[in-house]
Amino acid sequence: MYNQFLKGIPFLKDLPDHVIGDLSAKVKIATYKKGELIYHETDLAKAVFFVKSGLVKIKTINHEGKEFVISIKRAGNVFAETSLFVDKPATYSGTAKATEKTEVLFILSSDLEEIISMNPSLAVEIIRMMGKQLRFSTSILRDVALLDIYSKTVKTIERLAHEFGTKTNDEVKIEVPLTIQDLANIIGSTRESVSRVVSKLKKQDLVTVDEKTIIINNWDDFREMFVNS
Structure with missing residues (x-):
C-alpha cells in the first residue's frame, strides 16, 4: 500500500522491490493535529517513524526547563531511528x-530489526543513513560549543535554508514557520541574543523576518557573510 512512498525516501530508494514490500506490509499510519504529541522522551522507544506529510519538531528540555530543538522533520524524513539496535527497554x-496537521507512517522497531536481519542491503543503507545523521549532529554540536552567537545564528539560518529553503531569483524563503524563539531554541541561546543578531542581519538587508517567515534576500551575499562569519 505504501510502496511508492517508501521508495521515495532517499535511503530506501535503491532497495529491491521485495524489501520495500516487506516494509510496506508492516508499516501503519497515524494522523496528528497541530500541536499534538507523537511521543514523549520518557516513553519507551518502540517504533521508527516516516513523515508522510506535515512537519514534526523534535525537542528536549533540560533540568532548568529550557527547551532545545533537536531537529525538524518534513515529508520523506525519518525520525526515532535511534530506537534501533539498542538495549531494551530504552526511551x-x-x-x-x-x-501542523501531520501524517506519519511508523513501523515497530522489532519488526524493522527482523526485516533488517533478513536483508543485508537494508542494513547497509540504514547504517549509512545513521552515519550521515551522526556527522550532521556532530557538526551542530561543534558549532554550538565553539562559535559565538552571531556565527551560530548565521550558520543555523544557512542550514535551515539548505534543508527547507525555496529559491526564487536571488531570494531563499525558509518554508518552515519559525519565530525568533524557535530559532533561539534551535541554536540553544536566548531569544534576546538571537533577536539582536537577526536585527543586525535585517539592517544589512540580508534577511527579512515577517511573523514566522524568514527570507534570505540575497543568497550569494548571505553565503559570503556565512563564509566570513
Whole structure:
C-alpha cells in the first residue's frame, strides 16, 4: 500500500522491490493535529517513524526547563531511528510533536530489526543513513560549543535554508514557520541574543523576518557573510 512512498525516501530508494514490500506490509499510519504529541522522551522507544506529510519538531528540555530543538522533520524524513539496535527497554531521545496537521507512517522497531536481519542491503543503507545523521549532529554540536552567537545564528539560518529553503531569483524563503524563539531554541541561546543578531542581519538587508517567515534576500551575499562569519 505504501510502496511508492517508501521508495521515495532517499535511503530506501535503491532497495529491491521485495524489501520495500516487506516494509510496506508492516508499516501503519497515524494522523496528528497541530500541536499534538507523537511521543514523549520518557516513553519507551518502540517504533521508527516516516513523515508522510506535515512537519514534526523534535525537542528536549533540560533540568532548568529550557527547551532545545533537536531537529525538524518534513515529508520523506525519518525520525526515532535511534530506537534501533539498542538495549531494551530504552526511551526516545527527544519529544516529537506535530507543528501542523501531520501524517506519519511508523513501523515497530522489532519488526524493522527482523526485516533488517533478513536483508543485508537494508542494513547497509540504514547504517549509512545513521552515519550521515551522526556527522550532521556532530557538526551542530561543534558549532554550538565553539562559535559565538552571531556565527551560530548565521550558520543555523544557512542550514535551515539548505534543508527547507525555496529559491526564487536571488531570494531563499525558509518554508518552515519559525519565530525568533524557535530559532533561539534551535541554536540553544536566548531569544534576546538571537533577536539582536537577526536585527543586525535585517539592517544589512540580508534577511527579512515577517511573523514566522524568514527570507534570505540575497543568497550569494548571505553565503559570503556565512563564509566570513
